[in-house]
Amino acid sequence: MMKLLLAAAALSGLIVLNLSGCKSKQNAAPAAEPLPVKTVAVHAADEPRWIEMLGQAEGGAEVEVRAQVSGILKRLNYQEGDFVKAGDVLFEIEDAPFKARLDSARSTRKQYADELAQAERELKRTSTLYKTGAASRKDFDDAQSTRNQKKFQFEQAKADEKDAEISLGWTRVLAPASGYASRASLNPGSLIDASSSLLATITQHDDVRITFAPSDRDLGESKVTLESAVRVFTKNGKEIPAKLDYVAKSLDPSVGTRLMRAALSADHPVIPGEFVTVRLMVDVDKQAYRVPQKAVMQRPDGTYCVYVAADGKARLRTVTVGLWEGTDWIVRSGLKDGDLIITNQLLRLQEGSPIRLSANEAPTEKH
Structure with a gap:
């Protein structure tokens, strides 16, 4: 009887130990599975530094249409806003x-x-x-x-x-130049005074220029000349070849800006009065990096950061950025040559998250 009691006690203890071991295994947290990520290697290079602002198109040559004789306006012979050729009859006076x-x-x-x-x-x-x-x-x-x-x-x-x-x-008022005719300022039946009446204006479309005024703060110590690079973009992002043709020699003290003007190529789609985006080159960032825009994140405090793949983990790096260039963001500081920038899984990553490179990721190239 005594032997039976001892055997039962030993069996009960073994069962308790087994149950306790199973419970410990159930409570242990499983190891985090490394996230598959894609990366791109970045390499340092000298990159132009641009400042960006709005500019407005203006007619390079706007010609006034005035009558040489006084009289009653009899007829309007053009469609307002249309292109007219030099010598076309725009108005007829009685x-x-x-x-x-x-x-x-x-x-x-x-x-x-x-x-x-x-x-x-x-x-x-x-x-x-x-x-x-x-x-x-x-x-x-x-x-x-x-x-x-x-x-x-x-x-x-x-x-x-x-x-x-x-x-x-x-009495037949001719277009003094080719271009786009404005709205007529007088209607048929009105009395035209040759000494003061302005009938319309003609804007020569092939001589449109862009005026813009960067601030003294944005210009800093840069030396802007007519040889400085300038880029003009339409509202849909299309770039138009342009060249500076005027740079003011002094600042406007009332607003702290410096007036500049760029001439466009002949085949541009811009019309006078249209607003465009202007980029002016003011310096060169030495040893800067091009990083895909989708890899750059902005924190609530306004600073920027990226995730870098290092030793199988995601490391958060604070970076200083410039402007966009195509699909890339110019990063001025915060990276090292050859850093692997993570371009996906950004919402799931944290500092120190285990990662692994995607099996289907193409070999990284110099970016």
């Missing part, structure tokens, strides 16, 4: 008064032409009589003076006729 003036001037010129011809004949006869002694010197001088007077009157009448003809031609 021409009846100018035709009447031309007719009058032409009649006066013909009258003086007849009177001049008569004076020429009289002078010729008097000259013949004077040579034969049949006319006095005074008769000859009077005939010559009359001829000269009629000649002057005829020349004046011709000038008046020409002036009336020019004025009549000016």
Whole structure:
């Protein structure tokens, strides 16, 4: 009986030990599985430093359309906002008064032409009589003076006729240059004053320029000249070739900016008044890095960071960034040459998280 009791006690103890061991195994936390990540190796290189701001397009050559004569506006001959060619008739002024003036001037010129011809004949006869002694010197001088007077009157009448003809031609207001015509400032039926009325403006589209004004703080100690690089981007991100053609020699003290202007290439899509993005090169960042934009994270305090793969773990690095360049972000500091930047799994990573490179990851190249 005693042996049976001892055996039962030993069996109970063994069962308790086995149950305790199973419970310990159940409570132990499983080891974290390394996250598969993709990386890209970064390498130091000199990168241009750009500052970015808004610029506005303006017509390089805006021409005013004004009438040379006063009168009632009769007709508008162009579609407002359309492209017009130099010499196109844009406006017509009521021409009846100018035709009447031309007719009058032409009649006066013909009258003086007849009177001049008569004076020429009289002078010729008097000259013949004077040579034969049949006319006095005074008769000859009077005939010559009359001829000269009629000649002057005829020349004046011709000038008046020409002036009336020019004025009549000016009732058709022509485009002084090719370009895009603005909205007409007067409507048909309005009285045009040649001394003050502006009818429209023409903007030459192939000479559009971009004006912008970087701040003194952004410029820092940089020396901007006409040879400095400038880049212009439309609102949809398309880059347009541009070159600086004006740099102010001083700052505007009222706003602390420096006015600059860039000329665009001839085949640009920008129209006057449009806002664009301008990048101006002000320096070169030595030993900077290009990092894919998707790998750069911004903290709540405004600083930036990336995850670097090192010794099988994800290490968080604080970085200083510049502007975007294509699909990359220029990182000025915080990295070392050859660092492996993690480009995925960013929301699941923490400082020190175990990682492994994805099996299908292509070999990293110099970025």
